Amino acid sequence: MRYIDESLAPGEQILQRGKWPGVFWFGAWAALLLLGIILVGVVIFLRAVVIMNTTDFAVTNRRVILKRGWLNRRTQELAVESVEGVSLDQTIIQRLFGYGRVVVTGTGDAVIVFPPMADPVAFRRAIEAARAEGSEVRLASDDREAIDRAANDRAANDEVVEDAPPPKRRHRSFIGLRSR
Numbered sequence: 001m002r003y004i005d006e007s008l009a010p011g012e013q014i015l016q017r018g019k020w021p022g023v024f025w026f027g028a029w030a031a032l033l034l035l036g037i038i039l040v041g042v043v044i045f046l047r048a049v050v051i052m053n054t055t056d057f058a059v060t061n062r063r064v065i066l067k068r069g070w071l072n073r074r075t076q077e078l079a080v081e082s083v084e085g086v087s088l089d090q091t092i093i094q095r096l097f098g099y100g101r102v103v104v105t106g107t108g109d110a111v112i113v114f115p116p117m118a119d120p121v122a123f124r125r126a127i128e129a130a131r132a133e134g135s136e137v138r139l140a141s142d143d144r145e146a147i148d149r150a151a152n153d154r155a156a157n158d159e160v161v162e163d164a165p166p167p168k169r170r171h172r173s174f175i176g177l178r179s180r
Contacts, residue, residue, distance in 0.1 A: 003067045003075070004058045016126030018057035021099030021118040024048065057114055059126040061133060064104050066112050080130045082107045088120055102127075 004014065028048035031041050054070040064083065066076045083106050090100035100120035104112045104127065117123060 002056050003073070004056050004060075004065050007065070008060065009062065012060045012062050014058050014060050015130055016059045016123050018114065018117040018123055019119070020052045020055075021097060021116060023097045023099065024052065024116070028052075055115060057117070059123065059130055061130050064112060064127060064130075066114055076112045078104060078106045078110055078112055080127070080134045082110065083127065083131055086124050086127050088124055090120065 004017075008014070028045050031048070032045035034041060050070060054068065056065075056067040058065050060080075062080055064078045064080065068074045083104055085105045087103045087105075088100055089103065094100045094116070099116050099118050101116050102114045102120050102123050104114070106112075114120075114123075
């Protein structure tokens, strides 16, 4: 089981899972085939496979997660509410091959620089969707009923107050103080 799947909180869902671009896999295989005769090609291929299989990144409805490493695990997680900006870095070559790099900045010094990924626009869109979803206020049914009761009580009180004369308005002085 992958790290992100293991670390999901109750009710948390993965909105978008990042993928390595096919060009990177092609490069690893090309290094193996072209340089495979020499031990260097095998080392390059194995290194690329280990990095791509042990790096996991995703967007959930609550967090943005980047996990790297096999023997030493390093994770960077940022709550969706604390995401301040999402930028996309793509050169023309990266756009032609359909990959790019996403950089997420959060409150304070939090910055997550994701490795190159396939379809970075969809990943960015998922982060923005999670931010929009997280800004909605969700209330329990008891809280919703209490708010509705308070609104009904306020509406009933407003009907009574309408018959009363409007309160006198006081004019404030220039500096906000008034002598009495």
